[in-house]
Amino acid sequence: MTIRKFTEDGVESFEAEIDGEKIQWDAGLSYARHLQTERLLSAQVPVSDKPDEMLFIIMHQTMELWLKLVLHEARLAAAAIKADDLDHALKTLDRIATIQRHMIHSWEVLATLTPHDFLTFRGFLRKASGFQSHQYRELEYLLGNKREDLLLVHTDDRAAHARLTAVLNAPSLYDELLRLLARRGFAIPASHLDRDWRRPYEPSDAVEDAWLTVYSAVETHWDLYALAEKITAIEYYFQEWRFKHMKTVARVIGQKMGTGGSSGVAYLVKALNLSFFPELWSMRTRMVAPREGPSYATPADGGVAG
Numbered sequence: 485m486t487i488r489k490f491t492e493d494g495v496e497s498f499e500a501e502i503d504g505e506k507i508q509w510d511a512g513l514s515y516a517r518h519l520q521t522e523r524l525l526s527a528q529v530p531v532s533d534k535p536d537e538m539l540f541i542i543m544h545q546t547m548e549l550w551l552k553l554v555l556h557e558a559r560l561a562a563a564a565i566k567a568d569d570l571d572h573a574l575k576t577l578d579r580i581a582t583i584q585r586h587m588i589h590s591w592e593v594l595a596t597l598t599p600h601d602f603l604t605f606r607g608f609l610r611k612a613s614g615f616q617s618h619q620y621r622e623l624e625y626l627l628g629n630k631r632e633d634l635l636l637v638h639t640d641d642r643a644a645h646a647r648l649t650a651v652l653n654a655p656s657l658y659d660e661l662l663r664l665l666a667r668r669g670f671a672i673p674a675s676h677l678d679r680d681w682r683r684p685y686e687p688s689d690a691v692e693d694a695w696l697t698v699y700s701a702v703e704t705h706w707d708l709y710a711l712a713e714k715i716t717a718i719e720y721y722f723q724e725w726r727f728k729h730m731k732t733v734a735r736v737i738g739q740k741m742g743t744g745g746s747s748g749v750a751y752l753v754k755a756l757n758l759s760f761f762p763e764l765w766s767m768r769t770r771m772v773a774p775r776e777g778p779s780y781a782t783p784a785d786g787g788v789a790g
């Protein structure tokens with residue numbers, strides 16, 4: 485096979501033909517250099533000699549990579565909302581939801597790890613646990629679950645601690661959404677527009693009323709309605725991820741304590757009641773049928789709709 489050498493844009497380049505296809509590469513940027521595959525693929529370092537540890541490592545690493553992208557996109561979504569650029573916010577939220585669905589589905593791979601498989605190397609993990617994932621905590625803070633006490637876990641990692649502190653002290657995605665509602669003329673209480681952002685979010689009747697107004701006149705508030713539904717989907721998928729994690733953990737370790745020291749499954753079950761955007765959920769109970777047009781609450785036969 486002959487390789488033709490040439491120079492393009494000042495870069496040494498190569499061309500060959502394989503099976504009638506022209507193949508090109510150059511000495512500048514390659515797949516491996518761009519994607520840093522050497523670094524990426526040398527980052528799987530088992531602490532045991534047990535074959536199933538590789539699955540455990542790669543599952544966590546791929547989740548961390550997706551978390552990195554979700555965080556990146558969530559920051560963009562918050563910035564777009566802050567800049568009243570709802571078109572971009574909607575597109576970004578769609579991408580986040582698609583990644584979340586992929587992450588949820590990927591639990592199926594870890595579910596092939598049986599309790600026996602895990603026990604062969606669990607002891608080697610010592611106190612290491614996903615509980616110490618700073619990206620996961622950052623995402624929770626960014627979305628609005630402000631739990632300052634959990635910062636403690638990251639005391640040893642100064643860079644992570646500083647970044648988490650900054651996100652804790654800043655408005656969350658939901659806070660930005662409420663500021664958007666205020667700019668659009670909704671009566672959002674001052675206490676929800678500027679506050680000590682480190683404190684956990686307190687649901688407000690006035691915020692619930694504002695969302696109810698949006699959902700009661702969707703044609704008038706279409707962009708806010710579309711945005712609210714995308715935001716709701718993010719929490720819906722986040723909870724599904726938590727549920728799949730909890731269920732996978734129950735399948736693998738039963739009711740044993742976690743390596744991070746918590747009660748294990750019982751701790752993970754508690755998180756299923758957390759809500760980032762509480763009024764977007766509570767408002768739904770108060771919704772009634774639209775006043776105009778065919779009513780979906782009173783069917784033609786006079787029966788009562790479910």
Ligand code: HEM
Nearest residue numbers: 543544547613614615620733736742743744745746748755
């Ligand atoms: C066999 C696999 C797994 C087991 C047995 C397991 C077990 C646990 C347990 C028991 C906890 C509670 C904290 C503790 O005491 O350790 C926990 C927390 C956590 N795990 Fe896993 N886990 C597994 C896989 C994963 C994977 C693949 C990820 C992906 C990043 C992950 C991310 C997390 C996170 C983020 C938390 C903290 C949740 C929170 O604070 O609400 N885990 N895990």
